[in-house]
Amino acid sequence: MSGPIHIRPDETFTLNVGPQHPATHGVLRVKMEMDGEYIVKAETVLGYIHRMHELMGENRTYPQVLPNLSRLDYLGALGYTHGHVLAVERAAGIEVPERAEYIRAITVELNRIASHLFWFGAFVMDLGGFTPLMYAIEDREYILDMLEAVTGSRLTYCYYRFGGLYNDVDDDFIAAAKAFIPRMRKSLKKYDALVTGNIIFRKRLEDIGPISAEMCRKYGATGPVARGAGIDFDVRKNEPYSVYPEFDFDVPVYHECDSLARYKVRMDEMEQSLRIVEQGLEKLPDGPIMPKKAPKLIKPPAGDYYQAVETARGSFGIRIVSDGTKNAYRFKLRSPTYSNMSLFDEACEGMMIMDALAMMGSLDLVIPEIDR
Amino acid sequence: MIKDTVKQALRDLFPEPDPVVEAPAVEAAEGEEEKKPAKKKEGPRVNGVIERNHAEHGYDIDVQCNPGELLAVVMILDKAGFFLESITGVDWIKENQLESVYDFSRYDFDTCRVVIRTRTSRSEPKIPTISKIYPGAGWHERETHDFFGIKFDGHPHLVPLLLPEDADFHPLLKDFKP
Secondary structure, eight states, rough: OOOOOOOOOOOOOOEOOSEEEEGTTTEEEEEEEEETTTTEEEEEEEOOTTHHHHHHHHHHEEEEEEHHHHTOOOOHHHHHHHHHHHHHHHHHHHOOOOHHHHHHHHHHHHHHHHHHHHHHHHHHHHOOOHHHHHHHHHHHHHHHHHHHHHHHHHHSOEEETEEEEEEOOOOHHHHHHHHHHHHHHHHHHHHIIIIITTTHHHHHHHOSSSSOOHHHHHTTTHHHHHTTTTTTOHHHSSSOOTGGGGGGOOOOOOOOOOOOHHHHHHHHHHHHHHHHHHHHHHOOSSSSSSSSSSSSOOOOEEEEEEEEEEEEEEEEEEEEEESSSSSSSEEEEEEEEHHHHHHOOOTTOOHHHHHHHEEEEEHHOOOOHHOO | HHHHHHHHHHHHHHOOOOOOOOOOOOOOTTTTTOOOOOOOOOOOOOOOOEEOHHHHOOOOOOEEEEEGGGHHHHHHHTTTEEEEEEOOOOOOOTTTEEEEEEEEEEEESSSOEEEEEEEEEESOOOOEOTTTTOOTTTHHHHHHHHHHOOEETOOOOOOOOSTTOOOOTTTTTTTTOO
């Protein structure tokens, strides 16, 4: 029998977080060099669910790629399909009726709330609290049921078409959405009382996991990560698209740069999304949901087109390089969590592992969207 | 306006006059005023700065430069407070060239997206890395290397990121056969 293992005090060891680990929310692996509980160096390993969506975008016609986009981010899929239809509409010069744009905005915002709700539950679960997830799932179910009745699916939507929508909303949807707003406002107060003030929760997040504004800029972080670092940047305001200029809403910004700031940004965003849904339902114009002359065959003129949208996770961009045929010559997807995650290696150096995992939760990762 | 500032700074790098994109509009003959002028096809792209219509293309300034000038252009954008959105490639197989495309934008209400393009030969694709200026470019360049095989000179860790670690193929090249 060999004696006890002696570890030199200056010796480090390698720890593998993932690829199958509950804290990584999917198939992500982080190779960490540890000195006791402290991280000396971290290296993220990607690609476990890489599916080459960009090549599919070149091999298929534009309408055939539509369902692919919702497979990127299964929590906030409508935002991504919105980006795609807007990019193709920009390239091919297709006009969209006003009613369709309003319904798009309403459904995207509902989807954003659903995405944030799930993040909220999973994030608190990362920190050891299980109950809030159950409350969050209950509210999220309400949204998914509502969207299922209109779009036909619960997660991987294929609801938008080039020029409009696949299906008009009915009175049931409008009534359900109107009833949802006060219900959700009550729930947000409940979450606030249940979680935000909790002393254990705050001690795990306050002044921990700093991501500065300069780091955001160097790594291209967007969305709640950038807004938690005091950067007032939201594509809906900074580069307005669709009917967002018609709505009155605020962009929550916190300057603390810590994990708690990113939590607060998302919690406030749900209220702002509710405001957009409320105004959208009020202003919803009558009219067609598809243009009269919606082209059957989509062949954008040769050129290079870019479209950015604000999804639940940040600025999502699509680049379409067209050569005038019915397939894209190049189909590039710029996913927000890819950039947000790339700063993790640098940001977590010197942190304790449990704090780093809390920070990873505050980045709101969806792995299929990073790997594409 | 940030657009003018950036254009002015870039003009020092490219002293030649801006390349012409569209032929000057020919005055419509009488009675044909309602007819839209037919869009001229763009000729082969030469180096220089082109201003684009944001509503039409989604970006404002379109720069093309040689790989050797890339770092100078990126440093101008870094100084002006731009953040890196993405890096990608395009395979122009007919011209036997690989293009690397960089998107930059700003955390600002003065919207300005700058696209930088640089082309390299297909047989020996080599472009200097910008990860010394923007560390976030590290992942983007690794991804572009995965998909197109463009070698980023000076990159600290140019190994496959999304593809398997022993991958020796580049799936987005137009002559790729699975």
